[in-house]
Amino acid sequence: MSTLAPVTPARQSTLLRLATAGSVDDGKSTLVGRLLYDSKSVLADQLDAVERVSRDRGLNAPDLALLTDGLRAEREQGITIDVAYRYFATAKRSFILADCPGHVQYTRNTVTGASTADVVVLLIDARKGLLEQTRRHLAVASLLRVAHVIVAVNKIDLVDYDEARYRELAAQISTAGADLGVANLVTIPVSALEGANIVDRSEKTPWYDGPSLLELLEELPQADEPSAESFRFPVQTVIRPQGAARDPRYTDYRGYAGQIAAGVVRVGDQVVVLPSGKRSTIEGIDTADGELAEAFAPQSVTLRLSDEIDVTRGDLIATATDAPEVTQDVVGTVAWLAERPLLPGSRVLLKHTTKTVQAVVRDVVGKLDLDSATLEPAERLELNDIGRVTLRLASPIAAEEYLVSRRTGAFLLIDAADGGTLAAGMVGDALSAARNPEDRPVQYTI
Structure with missing residues (x-):
């Protein structure tokens, strides 16, 4: 019999999980590639392959987006389809990075990538401003209780590094984030193509006195003690x-x-x-x-x-002294990820931690209106809708509010016929909590 060894719960864990999100062509993959390239986290053979493909396409410089768009279909279409995971490290911290798709069709993949993230880096095009998909991603980050949200105003070079345009967008982002319940939000002007404010601060934005993206990622507070x-x-x-x-x-x-x-x-x-x-x-x-x-x-x-x-x-x-309640009735907020709609009376499987039980949808209470950030009445949920539902389970589960615990407050809805994932869910009225960030603990301040 071995000697018992005490283990001290370590606050120090330099690993940070981050996910990128944004609309199509906002430059997510290029930003990730630039982050890897400028931080010298790219192997020589990887860079050689990217340069070779770039030359074959007639480009004068390496297409850094190819460092993350790993699927052939992605490279052919020029869009990110799957969640591409990359690992890199600096002298201060190690990172697991998930480059999520921007196309509305692949919102489910974005939910997957953000569900385990400590920080979401959300990109917007400085020319286009806030889009519906931007609001959807802010809502997802808020609902999933992602601790840190950074909005990178990308392609600032295409508006001639205009301070007024950046300030205008920063104000709009702040308002949208507050409406959707993002308690802490930071904006940074960047150019993924030219590398401005990605790893090093750019001389082309003298009016911006904040950190570069990598500097901010390295400085974010670590998680609370276990x-x-x-x-x-x-x-x-x-x-x-x-x-x-x-x-x-x-x-x-x-x-x-x-x-x-x-x-x-x-x-x-x-x-x-x-x-x-x-x-x-x-x-x-x-x-x-x-x-x-x-x-x-x-x-x-x-x-x-x-x-x-x-x-x-x-x-x-x-x-024993602080156990969750056991229940067969669940009120939850779900991000609906299936092509077919969710209707009252639908029979599904609910997976909560390691337990899977049969469930029936008693009611669709409503869905989130991304423009007004309010819960609107609804009779069904369509693909990519975020809404509130009530569920009746065949057997009880020990569930907690997602606001209390991301692990024991999360669940999946699964198609019993083919095993496909239908929705990502959060126990409790996450939509109301999202709209009232003062009810949520502030996790960091920059």
Whole structure:
């Protein structure tokens, strides 16, 4: 038996997950390519390939968008279709970057990329200004509770680096962000093509005294300590070693494996298993490297309980004194991602953490009007609509408001026939919370 090793929940984690978003041809892929190129995060063979393709197209300079548009269909069409993930690092920080599509048809991919992001970099064309898709992306960032939102006013070179045009757009962006519930928002004038204010500050914008995009990304505050949230552990599988009958060490072994969704757990903690409500004590925390005295999100561990309780996949092990409520009725905000409309009476599967249950849509309460930022009455939700629905589940789940927890407050709606994802959902009235940012905790200030 190995010695128990205490683990201190680390506030320091230099990894930052960011996603880009914006309308078609706003220059997202070029900005990402410029960020990688100017920060010297591109391998020589990658750059050679981009230069070769660029020459074949008759271009005088490398098309940096090719660094992220990895699919052949994307390169042929000149638009981003799938979410392209890239990894790079500077002396101060490591990054996982998701370049999301801008076409309204691929809004579902943008939701995917932004759902795990710590920061969204939203691009707008300095010539076009705010578009409907811009408002949609601001709404998605607000609903998904993305901690940081940066709006890059791109192609500032095409308006001759005009300060007045930038100030006008910055004011419009601030108003739209406030209407849609973006609590903290920063704007930066950039030119992805020329590299202005991407990695280094540009002399062509002497009227802008803020940081470059990379400087801002490096300086953003890190996430709160894991101990700030109550312990939540969705059970992924029950472990009973196959050799238990032959090895006396594992004769009575029963562990519950999964990833800690929130908080910290320690040996001796009192916990409750939901939805059954049975209580027990943490007897051990096992990993591939041995036992731990404590563990924290997002570690993957196996927990042992001191009592024999019927625990299965989809159950939630939580702090006994601060457990979420168990319910079969869910009010949720959903981003509808399917071609067919969502109608009252629709039967779907709801996936919440590691649990999947049957559900029926009782009512479509309304949908978000992107222009007025208000919930308008609606009888259905169409592709890319964001709306409020009520659901009745066949069996209970331990759900929390998305405002409280992004992990235990999120769900998916799935087509039972083909397994396709129909919607990304958030437990609670996220639309009202989005329109009242004062009710939300301020996560950073620049």
